[in-house]
Amino acid sequence: MDNHAQEFAPSFHVERRNLRAFGMWLFLGSEVMFFTGFFGAYIVARSAALESIVRPLDKTLGALNTLVLITSSLTMVLAVVFSRRGDRKATGNWLAATFLLACTFMVIKTVEYSAHFREHVFPSTDIFHGFYYLLTGFHGLHVLGGMISLGILWVRNRRGDFDSHYNDPIEITGLYWHFVDLVWIFLFPGLYLL
Amino acid sequence: MSENKHEHGWGQYYLVFNALIFLTVITVSLSYFDLGGLLTSGVELVRSIKLGPVSLGFLPDIEIGHGANILVGMIVAVIKASLVLWFFMHQREEEGVNRLAFGFCVALFFLALTVFSFDFVWLKTYAFEELAQAAVGGG
Numbered sequence: 001m002d003n004h005a006q007e008f009a010p011s012f013h014v015e016r017r018n019l020r021a022f023g024m025w026l027f028l029g030s031e032v033m034f035f036t037g038f039f040g041a042y043i044v045a046r047s048a049a050l051e052s053i054v055r056p057l058d059k060t061l062g063a064l065n066t067l068v069l070i071t072s073s074l075t076m077v078l079a080v081v082f083s084r085r086g087d088r089k090a091t092g093n094w095l096a097a098t099f100l101l102a103c104t105f106m107v108i109k110t111v112e113y114s115a116h117f118r119e120h121v122f123p124s125t126d127i128f129h130g131f132y133y134l135l136t137g138f139h140g141l142h143v144l145g146g147m148i149s150l151g152i153l154w155v156r157n158r159r160g161d162f163d164s165h166y167n168d169p170i171e172i173t174g175l176y177w178h179f180v181d182l183v184w185i186f187l188f189p190g191l192y193l194l
Numbered sequence: 195m196s197e198n199k200h201e202h203g204w205g206q207y208y209l210v211f212n213a214l215i216f217l218t219v220i221t222v223s224l225s226y227f228d229l230g231g232l233l234t235s236g237v238e239l240v241r242s243i244k245l246g247p248v249s250l251g252f253l254p255d256i257e258i259g260h261g262a263n264i265l266v267g268m269i270v271a272v273i274k275a276s277l278v279l280w281f282f283m284h285q286r287e288e289e290g291v292n293r294l295a296f297g298f299c300v301a302l303f304f305l306a307l308t309v310f311s312f313d314f315v316w317l318k319t320y321a322f323e324e325l326a327q328a329a330v331g332g333g
Binding site: 018021022028029030032033039040047052066071076077078174178182185189190192193194 | 204207208211214215218221222225260263264267268270271274275278279281282283284288291292295296298299300302303306307310311
């Protein structure tokens with residue numbers, strides 16, 4: 001990709017980057033709509049019930065997962081920053097750190113889910129757990145998708161696909177990953193705390 | 195991602211990260227308190243204070259119960275989300291249509307939340323009383 005640098009004026013790279021980012025922002029906008037539907041249904045279900053439908057969840061594990069995701073957002077943004085500088089090694093390391101934190105999130109989520117299953121708590125148990133599995137399940141799928149992207153990015157970065165003129169995939173995957181964090185920021189208080 | 199891509203140091207990202215951690219600790223701690231109850235008794239306390247002719251006895255009862263927790267929790271979540279959006283997602287470097295595309299959907303999200311939240315007021319205080327009365331009357 002090094003020849004990109006000589007072939008095109010700097011404004012070209014910015015244009016192309018902005019176009020790709022626009023595509024990702026549009027996609028994330030549709031993702032906002034996607035989660036708004038479920039979150040809205042949760043609000044309506046809660047407000048329509050005469051008694052509180054909320055069942056307690058493990059706040060400690062939820063808070064731990066919040067910290068993991070926030071930290072992974074930091075490592076992701078550092079990966080983006082170093083990829084802009086063309087520092088391949090640091091980029092790879094921060095991508096790996098993000099990937100590992102995503103794994104940690106999924107492990108903690110699995111611990112939570114298996115504890116529920118042991119107590120025979122399933123989506124059909126009550127309406128709260130129906131929403132709990134729906135929201136955290138779709139969020140977990142998003143984390144999984146992010147992990148696949150991060151893995152591909154790490155390999156491509158190692159292969160030398162990216163430099164300071166071309167790091168679009170890292171930039172837009174960063175946007176996606178922060179969005180996954182964004183969703184959790186609302187899910188955690190909505191389900192675990194309030 | 196504007197024309198002149200500023201080189202941001204790590205500093206600001208660590209600052210935002212620390213703010214996010216701090217806000218998480220705040221929101222988890224607050225969930226152990228009954229903010230609605232505190233608000234109600236706080237208002238009562240303020241009302242009972244009399245400094246000569248000056249008093250705040252006209253303040254009405256405020257009993258929003260668990261709604262206070264929900265309100266504060268959501269406000270903290272919105273602050274956290276804004277920090278992530280503005281700094282981590284570099285929305286502050288975006289311009290034009292890249293801001294609009296996402297901003298519009300976020301605006302719709304809050305519109306939806308507002309509309310759904312009317313259910314809290316409507317269904318709780320109105321529809322179910324009517325339903326209950328209808329059930330009692332019809333029974």
